[in-house]
Amino acid sequence: MPQAQIIDGKEIANSVRDDITHRAAQLLEATGKRPGLAVVLVGEDPASQVYVRNKDRAAEACGFHSVKHTLAADTSEADVLALVSQLNEDEEIHGILVQLPLPGHIDESKVLRLIRPEKDVDGFHPVNVGLLTAGERASALVPCTPAGSLVLLKRTLGDTLSGLNAVVVGRSNIVGKPMASLLLQESCTVTIAHSRTKDLPAIVKAADIVVAAVGRPEMVKGDWIKPGATVIDVGINRIPAPEKGEGKTRLVGDVAFDQAVDHVGAITPVPGGVGPMTIAMLMANTLTAARRLMNLPEDQALF
Numbered sequence: 001m002p003q004a005q006i007i008d009g010k011e012i013a014n015s016v017r018d019d020i021t022h023r024a025a026q027l028l029e030a031t032g033k034r035p036g037l038a039v040v041l042v043g044e045d046p047a048s049q050v051y052v053r054n055k056d057r058a059a060e061a062c063g064f065h066s067v068k069h070t071l072a073a074d075t076s077e078a079d080v081l082a083l084v085s086q087l088n089e090d091e092e093i094h095g096i097l098v099q100l101p102l103p104g105h106i107d108e109s110k111v112l113r114l115i116r117p118e119k120d121v122d123g124f125h126p127v128n129v130g131l132l133t134a135g136e137r138a139s140a141l142v143p144c145t146p147a148g149s150l151v152l153l154k155r156t157l158g159d160t161l162s163g164l165n166a167v168v169v170g171r172s173n174i175v176g177k178p179m180a181s182l183l184l185q186e187s188c189t190v191t192i193a194h195s196r197t198k199d200l201p202a203i204v205k206a207a208d209i210v211v212a213a214v215g216r217p218e219m220v221k222g223d224w225i226k227p228g229a230t231v232i233d234v235g236i237n238r239i240p241a242p243e244k245g246e247g248k249t250r251l252v253g254d255v256a257f258d259q260a261v262d263h264v265g266a267i268t269p270v271p272g273g274v275g276p277m278t279i280a281m282l283m284a285n286t287l288t289a290a291r292r293l294m295n296l297p298e299d300q301a302l303f
């Protein structure tokens with residue numbers, strides 16, 4: 001059986017980050033200013049803490065100004081809103097990311113709507129959602145995980161995805177829906193599948209491109225996937241790994257990788273696939289936001 005190409009998300013993310021580091025240095029040279037990223041974390045979820053630390057480190061490695069605000073889990077909604085308002089006004093900050101999920105007593109959509117769309121590097125504000133959906137990607141900020149997934153697809157298949165059948169499994173606002181919008185804009189024929197989809201295996205079988213973003217470990221089975229298809233696995237699920245010792249865990253995606261790898265054309269691993277690209281695209285969005293807020297011409301787009 002031919003082996004699939006394993007799409008090296010880490011390496012592609014590193015090349016994107018090198019490019020951004022270079023562009024940030026040019027910006028500093030030209031204006032004396034650095035792109036500024038503020039990450040807000042409410043609560044002590046250990047996984048979130050790891051991601052926030054990684055974002056902060058990546059921003060510093062790119063030569064950005066980076067600030068991290070860690071608030072106690074019982075911080076009031078009013079205090080979170082006040083911090084966002086302050087960051088909206090802060091001239092040194094061009095990108096604001098409020099780590100999700102927020103604690104239950106805070107209205108997520110209220111917080112996301114308060115972020116200035118120009119600083120919304122997550123692309124979750126309704127203005128950016130609308131621009132992307134309307135096909136005005138060039139003036140929007142696009143959510144990092146779908147943007148990174150599209151970069152991986154283009155590095156694998158080339159710039160033209162036109163006419164390919166794409167199935168997105170999952171309909172979340174942060175991945176599934178924006179991913180479908182991006183693929184539609186690339187002239188793919190897009191199907192959005194989800195937990196209520198009838199005969200999911202048959203739907204997946206028709207796809208040249210499968211994007212799995214359901215958040216269920218290894219739910220997409222290898223024999224559902226058309227031979228030669230390109231698979232982007234967005235899932236990052238921590239599951240028990242007794243074979244590694246008692247209490248140990250390992251990360252798996254939403255695709256049964258070992259079943260799929262023998263006959264698909266290309267597939268992203270977990271870890272080392274979409275995750276590192278998400279962080280690279282956050283850096284790209286922060287640089288884009290900084291240039292727009294400074295009224296400078298756009299850098300060449302990454303995808």
Ligand SMILES: Nc1nc(=O)c2c([nH]1)NC[C@@H]1CN(c3ccc(C(=O)N[C@@H](CCC(=O)O)C(=O)O)cc3)C=[N+]21
Pocket residue numbers: 048051054097098099100101122144236251270271272273274275276278279
């Ligand atoms: N407002 C908001 N924006 C986000 O973008 C956001 C968020 N909230 N909440 C949490 C999720 C999760 N997320 C990840 C980013 C990078 C990796 C990543 O780099 N993963 C590596 C390492 C995984 C590991 O070892 O734990 C990999 O897949 O290779 C994972 C997950 C961004 N998120």
